[in-house]
Amino acid sequence: MKVLYITAEGFDTPNPNNQMAEVMINSFLESGMQVHLIQSRRKKINPDIPRSLENKKGFTCDTVDRTVVDKTNFIKRYFNDVRYAFSAMRYWKKVKDADVIYLQSNPTIIFPMLLLKIFKHLPIVYSIYDVFPGHAYDIGVISSRFIYNTLRILQKPCYKMASAITVLSDDMKDKVIGEGAKPEKVFVVPAWYDVKTAHEIQSNENRFIKKYNIPQDKFYVQFAGTVGYVFNYKTVIELAKRLKNNENIRVQIVGDGNVKDEFIAEAKSLNLNNIDFYPLQPVDLVPDVYSACNICIIPLKKGVIGNGVPSKAPILMACRRVIVNSVEINTQYAEMFKQNNIGVAVDIFDYDGLADAVTYLYNSPDELKKMAENAYTFGKANYSSTQSTAKLIKIVKSYGERKSR
Helix, strand or coil: CEEEEEEECCCCCCCHHHHHHHHHHHHHCCCCCCEHHHEEEEECCCCCHHHHHHHCCEEEEEEECCCCCCCCCHHHHHHHCCCHHHHCCCCCCCCCCCEEEECCCCCHHHHHHHHHHCCCCCCCEECCECCCCCCHHCCCCCCCCHHHHHHHHHHHHHHHHHHHEECCCHHHHHHHCEEEEEEEEHEEEECCCCCCCCCCCCCCHHHHHHHCCCCCEEEEEECCCCCCCEEEEHHHHHHHHHHHHHHHCCEEEEECCCCCCHHHHHHHHHCCCCEEECCCCHHHHHHHHCCCEEEEEEEECCCCCCEECCCHHHHHHCCCEEEEECCCCCHHHHHHHHHCCCCCEEECHHHHHHHHHHHHHCCCCCHHHHHHHHHHHHHHHCCEHHHHHHHHHHHHHHHHHHHCC
């Protein structure tokens, strides 16, 4: 069976979704399937093909160059994605022997979906990482109600054209069904981490700690990832203000993004010397980065949970790191942390509660260790690549076999 995998992302640009894609493609190949990948090339930070997929039997790839566009400029980004959809078409039209299409979501998914329906009469497994346009509207990237409603109308046919839809959480499943998708074709496949590479790195072996000569006599609270429009840096500012008098607690920010300069400027203006900024790190250093802190924070804007999930959370669990979330607490995502004692979920605007949670964990090393072990065990049971990719393989194969009949 051959899978035609089409994405607007590319392995050259580091992000957790691409780490998941690498694991997924390898799992497809190991299950006996062939994969032809259509991807983009933008930032050229990493190689186009990860080492684990180089010269891998059954794997082929086409890479399409595209320009880097500021994600906060929605109009430019949208038309950039439209251009990519048509550029990618000339590559996937050449693939004549595919049995099933695996299509990764992006804001202009209606265009590749329509083109595939016209030129390829194949089952489409539509993988949703962010529910669009709700995700963009709720966090303020789209401010116009008219544009939001127009894009929502354009999105609805995608749910009908897809043979199957995969989402990352029950919150997202509810959202997609509410938008008109038939419940029987929506499947929850949680985000996953690579069991081969995601694990805790001890401080004496930690390459990130050695690279920046990070002192080991402090308690580190870390955010690592895209410092962009989903990330609520104002929450980190408020947290740093409240922790400023404790010289033993420092905040680490690791990554780049379109609000990082603004974030740094505000921290400097408030004289918040307890925040350390680091640049984006190579993908192979992700476990080292996560292992370099005591706890991790995930500060999200209102509207993110339900339209998406933090895909870094499973890897943090694999690295035995406790997550302190600043999110909407009336969600299944937040409830998961409370019920399983694997971390903390604090309401988005409860800055005092967030600081109290961090301070409590700083003062309670035994509880922190217990919570970290709970997180590791929970992640292994629910988010390992072994668990999630097995679900995905079953879905993809079932629809690919329907084409073959």
